[in-house]
Amino acid sequence: MNRSSGATTRAAENAAVLMMVVLSLGIHLAVNALARYGYFRDELYYIACSKRLAFGYVDQPPFSIYALAVARSLFGESVFAIRLVPAILSSLSVFALCLLVRRMGGGRLAMVLASLCFMASAQLLGHHTYYSMNSFDILFWLLTANVVLTVSERPTRSSWLWLGAILGLGLLNKVSVLWLSAGVVMAILLTDLRRQLRTPWPYLAGAVALLIFSPFVLWNVQNGFPHLEFMRNASSDKYSSLTRTRFLVDQFIAMNPAVFLVALPGLWWCLFDREGRRYRAIGVVFLTVFAILLANPHTKAEYVAAAYPPLFACGAIILSRALGGLGRALVAAVAVLVTVIGVALAPLAMPILTTRDYVRYTKSLGIVESSVENKKLSSLPQFFADMNGWEELARDVSAVYRSLPESERRTTVALVGNYGEAGALELYAKRYEMPRVISSHNSYWFWGPGPTPITTFIRLGGNRERYLEKYGEVTQVGVHYAPEAMPYEDSLGIFIARRRNPPIEQDWPKVKHFD
Numbered sequence: 001m002n003r004s005s006g007a008t009t010r011a012a013e014n015a016a017v018l019m020m021v022v023l024s025l026g027i028h029l030a031v032n033a034l035a036r037y038g039y040f041r042d043e044l045y046y047i048a049c050s051k052r053l054a055f056g057y058v059d060q061p062p063f064s065i066y067a068l069a070v071a072r073s074l075f076g077e078s079v080f081a082i083r084l085v086p087a088i089l090s091s092l093s094v095f096a097l098c099l100l101v102r103r104m105g106g107g108r109l110a111m112v113l114a115s116l117c118f119m120a121s122a123q124l125l126g127h128h129t130y131y132s133m134n135s136f137d138i139l140f141w142l143l144t145a146n147v148v149l150t151v152s153e154r155p156t157r158s159s160w161l162w163l164g165a166i167l168g169l170g171l172l173n174k175v176s177v178l179w180l181s182a183g184v185v186m187a188i189l190l191t192d193l194r195r196q197l198r199t200p201w202p203y204l205a206g207a208v209a210l211l212i213f214s215p216f217v218l219w220n221v222q223n224g225f226p227h228l229e230f231m232r233n234a235s236s237d238k239y240s241s242l243t244r245t246r247f248l249v250d251q252f253i254a255m256n257p258a259v260f261l262v263a264l265p266g267l268w269w270c271l272f273d274r275e276g277r278r279y280r281a282i283g284v285v286f287l288t289v290f291a292i293l294l295a296n297p298h299t300k301a302e303y304v305a306a307a308y309p310p311l312f313a314c315g316a317i318i319l320s321r322a323l324g325g326l327g328r329a330l331v332a333a334v335a336v337l338v339t340v341i342g343v344a345l346a347p348l349a350m351p352i353l354t355t356r357d358y359v360r361y362t363k364s365l366g367i368v369e370s371s372v373e374n375k376k377l378s379s380l381p382q383f384f385a386d387m388n389g390w391e392e393l394a395r396d397v398s399a400v401y402r403s404l405p406e407s408e409r410r411t412t413v414a415l416v417g418n419y420g421e422a423g424a425l426e427l428y429a430k431r432y433e434m435p436r437v438i439s440s441h442n443s444y445w446f447w448g449p450g451p452t453p454i455t456t457f458i459r460l461g462g463n464r465e466r467y468l469e470k471y472g473e474v475t476q477v478g479v480h481y482a483p484e485a486m487p488y489e490d491s492l493g494i495f496i497a498r499r500r501n502p503p504i505e506q507d508w509p510k511v512k513h514f515d
Contacts, residue, residue, distance in 0.1 A: 120342020168212025
């Protein structure tokens, strides 16, 4: 290839990368701008956490929370503003995926196919639809794959340090990067990288990763390992209905069945093909992560989603080179199939349809909704139901609060049962007059009951007889209705409770629940 044709090819590849990056960003910006629903439950909690910066939280490390604090200071905290972050991260992940394809020798067709697999995977679409640590996590996995290739090709001190830094930041974002780290260790042991164990650089990379992750570790040590308690409770209760069979079936459906036409050949290519074996580390990482998750009898299918994009890169390369000149036609056929199924699955992963249209659509597909958290569902799946009813809840609680004498409001709190309710009341306090909000759920428990004494409590849900076990006076003053929310957030009685015994500050150590 002469210099001119090489430059033309590179320009065409760059144009393809730019097109895929812009397409990914555009999809999410459009959905965010036209979103049918409001804040997701977890987003309300993350916003509350970002106003209380710490080295750790009961249910997550601090990286994504600090990032949210920065995003809020730059863009505000509207639904569109906070979801701008995962939209941008989706495009960065597509760029990292294209870079991975190029580094393995793939061309324009392979870059486009791998990117379409990424954008058409319902689970990956969903992770970039709302603000959470998951969109960061996917990018960290792709960055790790790129740096592992760098270490394989040029195992210098700097490349190893970059690997340690990315894994450390990934761990500081989501503890599940421990599985990725285990995969990297196995890749070192089972490939030519094991020769590097005679040098200090792999150990230095591990030390760097642990150093970056250490603030969260130290926070857990100082606070009695709340994250371990949280994971133990979630596994034994919230996810107890999950099985290994469901783990296998759910990921096939949730990802997009057509992408396995790319991912599985990609796995074979990097493990067994003469050329692809140079990238065996990618396959070893995937198999290690998959084995770890499958060993747990109560694993959500979404946990393995971040491991698939590197396989998309491998599979796109082998398909684009298959059958000689037929490679282009094969890639086109698979790309069309992936895209068509991806478009069909998109309403299941993104808030595109109204409730009525969503119900009609899922019925037409023969889909029966279920919850991974053992929860009863409304007409919407839990993901969308948890985007409904929050402002109405704040409005109803505010009305009760404003009905109290002004002198009593100073010592009134809303004691609510979960972080979604607490986060909603705090967020909408700018719009509706609201009491101080406390909760014993996850990190809210660490933030405590606040200033005391408290004379009056606004309680949500439950029943008067149960509240009378701890309160001398309980009056139901209203009902909050949210038919499109989760059933346990609908038809909630609103109570005013007084004369608590024992006082809340004495009872606080006993009321925590981490799940």
